[in-house]
Amino acid sequence: MKFNIIATESQKANAYALFFVKKSVQFSTILSENGKKQVESVLNGMKDGPFEDLEFLEIDGKPTFFVDAAKERGLSALDHLRMAAYRLAGRAMKKQVPSVSIFLADAADEQFKAILHGLSYADYKFDAYKSKQEKNFQVTYEIVAGEHVKDFKKIAEDVAVEQKAVTLARNLINTCASDLYPAEFVQNAKTIAKYTPGLSIKVRDMKQLEKEGFMGHVTVGKGSSHEPYMITLSYDGTKGAKRTSKDHLVFVGKGLTFDTGGLCLKPPKSMPEMISDMSGAATVLAAIQAIATLKLPIHVSAVCCLAENAIGNKSVLPGDIFKAKNGKTVMVDNTDAEGRLVLSDGLAEAGEIGATHIVDLATLTGAMVRALGYAIAGFFSNDDDLGLKVINCGEACCEKFWSMPLEEEYADALKDKFADLKNTGTDAGAISAALFLQEFVPENTAWAHCDIAGTAFVSKKWKYTEYGATGFGVQTLIELAREIATPIDEA
Numbered sequence: 418m419k420f421n422i423i424a425t426e427s428q429k430a431n432a433y434a435l436f437f438v439k440k441s442v443q444f445s446t447i448l449s450e451n452g453k454k455q456v457e458s459v460l461n462g463m464k465d466g467p468f469e470d471l472e473f474l475e476i477d478g479k480p481t482f483f484v485d486a487a488k489e490r491g492l493s494a495l496d497h498l499r500m501a502a503y504r505l506a507g508r509a510m511k512k513q514v515p516s517v518s519i520f521l522a523d524a525a526d527e528q529f530k531a532i533l534h535g536l537s538y539a540d541y542k543f544d545a546y547k548s549k550q551e552k553n554f555q556v557t558y559e560i561v562a563g564e565h566v567k568d569f570k571k572i573a574e575d576v577a578v579e580q581k582a583v584t585l586a587r588n589l590i591n592t593c594a595s596d597l598y599p600a601e602f603v604q605n606a607k608t609i610a611k612y613t614p615g616l617s618i619k620v621r622d623m624k625q626l627e628k629e630g631f632m633g634h635v636t637v638g639k640g641s642s643h644e645p646y647m648i649t650l651s652y653d654g655t656k657g658a659k660r661t662s663k664d665h666l667v668f669v670g671k672g673l674t675f676d677t678g679g680l681c682l683k684p685p686k687s688m689p690e691m692i693s694d695m696s697g698a699a700t701v702l703a704a705i706q707a708i709a710t711l712k713l714p715i716h717v718s719a720v721c722c723l724a725e726n727a728i729g730n731k732s733v734l735p736g737d738i739f740k741a742k743n744g745k746t747v748m749v750d751n752t753d754a755e756g757r758l759v760l761s762d763g764l765a766e767a768g769e770i771g772a773t774h775i776v777d778l779a780t781l782t783g784a785m786v787r788a789l790g791y792a793i794a795g796f797f798s799n800d801d802d803l804g805l806k807v808i809n810c811g812e813a814c815c816e817k818f819w820s821m822p823l824e825e826e827y828a829d830a831l832k833d834k835f836a837d838l839k840n841t842g843t844d845a846g847a848i849s850a851a852l853f854l855q856e857f858v859p860e861n862t863a864w865a866h867c868d869i870a871g872t873a874f875v876s877k878k879w880k881y882t883e884y885g886a887t888g889f890g891v892q893t894l895i896e897l898a899r900e901i902a903t904p905i906d907e908a
C-alpha cells in the first residue's frame with residue numbers, strides 16, 4: 418500500500434472513492450454537476466445499508482467506489498471512518514485497482530488519521546505458516562486532503578510508525594509458542610533496540626533474576642525447558658528538549674509465551690489461544706519502539722516479563738511458597754494464576770528504575786473476558802487522573818477501556834494461612850487479580866492495570882482484524898506517551 422497525498426485534485430487515478438454518510442456524499446468536490454446528479458440518483462435508489470453491492474459504478478466516466486461511512490452499531494464516529502476505509506481498501510485490492518483517489522474535502526486531522534489507519538489495517542496478513550505466501554495487491558491511494566487537514570505529511574508519517582508497531586505486536590503474538598519462547602522474544606527485542614536510535618535494553622536471565630530476588634519469574638518459569646527472562650527497555654526523549662514533564666512512564670507487559678496452566682492444567686479447548694498470553698509484553702515492546710521512533714519528548718521504559726508456564730519435573734507445585742521482590746511471601750494456590758506472579762517482579766522493576774506512572778498490560782483473567790468480552794478492555798487504577806487519560810487516549814485511537822473497581826472488601830480473600838498472600842481470591846476474578854497486583858505497586862506511584870484478555874486476540878473477524886492478534890493497546894500507549902509528554906500549560 419502506498420499513500421500519495423496531494424493538495425490539489427487530479428484526474429490521474431484509476432478510480433474514485435466517495436465516502437458517504439446516510440445517503441449524502443461528503444467528499445465529492447471533484448465531480449461535475451452531472452456526476453453529482455448521477456451519485457444522487459444512485460443513493461436515492463438505495464435501500465438502507467450496508468451497500469456492498471453498489472460498490473463500483475461508472476460516475477463521470479470513472480469507476481467509483483461508494484464507501485458507506487454511516488454509523489455502525491457501537492462504533493464511534495472515528496471508528497466507522499476507519500471501518501469504511503478498511504472496507505474500501507479490501508474492495509480495491511480484490512478488484513485489483515492500481516490507484517484510487519480519495520476525496521477528503523471535509524475531513525480534519527482526526528478523520529484523516531482514521532482513514533489512513535483503516536486503509537493500513539487492510540494490508541495486514543499473517544501467512545508465515547502457509548505453504549504459499551501471496552502478496553497483497555498493491556493499491557496506491559491518491560488522497561486529496563482539503564484545507565481542514567493541517568499537517569497531512571506529519572499525520573501520514575505518524576500513522577506509518579504506529580501501524581508498523583501494531584504489525585510488530587500482531588506478528589509476535591500470532592507466532593507459535595514453540596517458535597517464540599522467552600529467549601527468542603529477547604532476540605527480537607535486542608534487534609529492535611539495535612535499530613531504534615535512543616532505545617536501550619537490559620536483559621536478565623534466570624540466574625540473574627534469582628540472584629536479585631525476582632522470584633515471581635523464577636517460580637513460574639523454572640518448570641519449562643525454556644528459561645524465563647526479564648527485559649527492560651528505556652528511551653529518554655527529554656534530554657535536550659526544552660520544556661518537558663519530569664515524569665517517567667513505565668509500561669509493564671505480561672509475557673507468557675505459552676500458558677498451559679502448569680500443573681493446574683488448562684482444558685484443551687482453551688489452550689491453543691494461549692500463544693497470545695505474551696500480548697502485554699509484545700504491546701509494550703511495540704509501543705516503546707514507536708515512541709522512540711517518533712522522538713516524543715518523554716522518558717519511557719517498558720518491562721517485559723517473559724516466561725513459559727509449562728509442566729516439568731521442576732514445575733512449581735500448588736501450595737509452594739516464595740518470597741517476592743518486595744519481601745511479601747506468596748503461596749501458589751493455583752499454578753494457572755501465573756501472570757500476576759511475573760508481574761509482581763515487573764512492578765518491582767518499574768519502582769527500581771524510578772517510575773512516576775506505571776501502566777501494565779496483561780491477558781490476565783478469563784473473568785475479564787466474561788465480563789467485557791472481546792471489544793472492551795477493563796482497567797483498574799489507583800489514580801483518577803491516569804485512569805481518565807487511559808480512557809481518553811483509548812477513545813482517540815478507537816480502543817475501548819472500561820473502569821473497574823479495586824474493591825477493598827475483596828482484598829481479605831487474598832490472605833493466606835501460612836504466607837502473606839495467595840494468588841487466588843474471590844469469584845470476581847479480574848478484581849482479585851488487580852488487588853493482588855496492587856500489593857506490589859511501588860509507593861506513591863500512579864498505576865493503571867489493563868486486563869486485555871478479551872481484546873488482545875479474537876477468535877473471529879472483529880472490526881478491521883481477522884482471526885488472531887488485534888494489536889489492541891499499542892496505539893493507546895503511544896497516545897498516552899504523547900499526552901503525558903505535553904506539559905499541562907501547553908496542552
Ligand code: BES
Nearest residue numbers: 694751753754755780781782783784870
Ligand atoms: N492467561 C490466562 C487468562 C486468559 C484467559 C487470557 C482467557 C486470555 C483468554 C491466565 O493466566 C489464567 O489462566 N487465569 C486464570 C486465573 C485463575 C486460575 C485464578 C483464570 O482467569 O481462569
Ligand code: ZN
Nearest residue numbers: 676753754755
Ligand atoms: Zn494461567
Ligand code: ZN
Nearest residue numbers: 673676694756
Ligand atoms: Zn496466563
